[in-house]
Amino acid sequence: MRDPVDKLSAMAIFARVVERGSFSAVAREMQISQPTISKVVKALETELGGKLIARSTRQLSLTDEGLRYYAECRQILAAVDAAEHSFQSGKERIAGHLRIGSSVSFGRLQIAPRLAEFLKRYPDIDIDLQLNDQNQDLIREGLDVTFRIGELNDSGLIARQIGITHRVTVAAPDYLRQHGQPQSPAELSAHNCLQFNLLNSQNLWVFENNNKRHEVRIKGSAQSNNSEAIREMVLGGLGIALSPVWLFSEDLKAGRVTAILSDYVAQSLPIHAVSPANRRQSARVKAFVDYMSQALDAAPELKPVR
Template sequence: MDVLTSMVIFCRVVEKGSFSAVASERDMSPSSVSKHITALEKRLGTQLLGRTTRQLNPTDAGCEYYNYCNQMLEELSEVEASVSRYQFETSGTLHLSIPVTFGELHIIPALWMFHEKYPDMNIDLTMDDREVDLVREGVDLAIQIGPLADSSMIARKIGSTERLFVASPEYLAKHGEPETPTELKQHNCVVLSSMMAPGEWQYTGPKGKEKVQVSGNLTVNNPAALREAVLAGVGLAAAPVWLIHEGIQQGKLKVILKDYVPITLDINAVYRKRLYVQQKVILIIDHLRETFKRTLKKTKV
């Protein structure tokens, strides 16, 4: 039997002076109540209650045990009340990990608005384009773009990022413009290494979903570096719209292969599996999701 439950029942029996009263209170049979008391006495090797036909009275050992149990249960109740408040509080520190370039452009501005709503909450921010180990690194929440490698985590979609095939006019003037994705194999492609399959570009075209294996002489681990390389005429890229929309609008980048669109990537809020999700995690997820609905819409081309 569960010792803690037996201790609670024992204390109530001492206070009520009756098995049947406690049984009625806890919606159980008097014999079940008696079994809990007997189990405690067997465990402790001493009698806790003096039983007569008319009443139940604690023995000396029972009185001492009752005092200890009562004090412990009160302290346990206080601890549970104190700890459970973390589930609902909107203060304290949230350890947040975000990707570098997307974080600079879209998450950090959103965090300032979040602080206006919840001024008592602190954010310990880490910026990293790799997939972080939430447990080992003590991270409460990570924002990640694209498929997840760790299926043991919970991921909530809070947005999506459309992508386009692009190149600079200078590159296209020198090397020509591909007319089909297959022709990408003949071009220098700038590859983002943080993707799960960096050299495999998946896209949707007239025939549905397809993929092409590309290569190039430059691989980068950061979207900003990808953008700068393409602007400099190094090669072609499959780049997120939020990263390149200004370059397209300014004529510094040109969309190619317009009938073929790289697959859209989910923006996920990732956190550990727990029985209860902390309120501060829920609040920041909801805030970012609503913010992205506005900010990412502005980047469409």
Template sequence: MDLFDSMRIFVRVVERGSFSAVARELNIGQPAVSKQVRALEKYLGGPVFARSTRHLALTDQGQRFYGHCQEILGHLESATRSFASGQEQIAGPLRVAAPVSYGRLCIAPLIGIFLQRYPDVRIDLRLSDHNEDLLMENIDLAIRIGVVKSEGLVAVSLGTSPRRVYASPTYLQRHGVPLEPGELAAHNCIGFTLLEHYDRWRFTQKADEFDIPITGNVTSNSSEAIREMVLCGLGISLSPQWLFEADVEQGSVQSVLDNYLAAALPVSAVFSRERRHSARAMAFIGFLREHLQVFPDGA
């Protein structure tokens, strides 16, 4: 028995109201239609039609099963059309993962704009500073900051995120303002441990390069925590501009070593190879490339 064929015949029998009408419609004998329905009932373990009545009537279980069949066959038809045409409707659920601070400050404010363009999409934004397993967590795409090394994932560049060195005015009043990268050795530098080389800060100035080992009495795997520690005057941080943008405007944090260019971090959208044909995911990636405040690769 082909389950989908039996389901299609069952639905047509319900809609046409008789076995014979469906037999004529499909140009097959009525016994063949009855055989398909009996095979379906055997598969289900119970009757779908109440045969003691004069008229064709569904059992309670048959009525529920009919509703499910309509939904399943509708999805199957839509999926078949989508595969054949290569054009999936941009609608339905989209689960997106992003780092906590970046998701809160950079992704969440854009969600409303995206949904105005694609109102039939439903976004589930998951924020975590740990790289989640996309397949296990059923995540459609994730935003990653830094070099993407995960095997089996497709990465699409969204640009790069510039970084600067930040400290609070209180900290700088107590410890002085570093004027060149080498002076960072005398400062309490807060390392972001999710980066591979968090204990070395690299800068360039024209043709000169500086690779500075940093020391400090605290590290963290959370951008939010680092921001709070900088705000309270604990130390200096090399962080993305978007993390401290509002604080700089308010005067609660200031950037230093502005004559030296810190290595920018790549920003990528990653997804499993199984999701590379998802129209929803591709639409969201295209939207982010338009709206994120990042710089082209190599900037």
């Protein structure tokens, strides 16, 4: 493996095997055979004179040498990526492949509709948008950046707050006719409240009124890890939800749902753009994060309900 191009290719394949945790997953991703992937990694190990990956029937794990080599590979591949996209007037050209992660609802409603304008500005970028309601492992999934709503628990990431998700308490008119409309947060305890269960405080709803904090432990007959499923439950008249304004903006305008507790401000959630700490942030990532930050700031559907 004396050819430097072959070495870089082998390093890239090895890095993806580490990130995906599977030879077959990388083979499918790169549209080549699994034996070819295995052969490349084996040749790399022979060249280096030691094992990088400890193979077992159940999973792949890195040796100590493999862990160190992977970290170096990521730095080298990032540098090569920047160099091959060239520099203009001392600045990196905004081009290349951009792999973005997001929750399903936020990605579908807030990211996907804005991609056309972004790609019009930067036609040399191509985008792979990966949607998942579980917090994605950026390294394993090979994500350049992902968008997360709520407080971050992982301090080993590079995070930039790019917006705020204001939330609104909503219910369908049919539900309110049958069960009455709560006039204060405390009255929610007597209602069927629908939980989005990926938040740390899923059953604790927090409001503020006249600088006074109101907390209520809610309960209900249904919950989900998908916010659009919660929306469908609300539209079906099942119960009350505390959800992002942008999820119900069209329904509020059309009268399909009613905003309640308007005298109380629901606790908002930050929106972060998150990148791996051990990966250099490219110009295309920065351009996309800047673009999304500006777009979200101007979006009427992200403003508080008055």
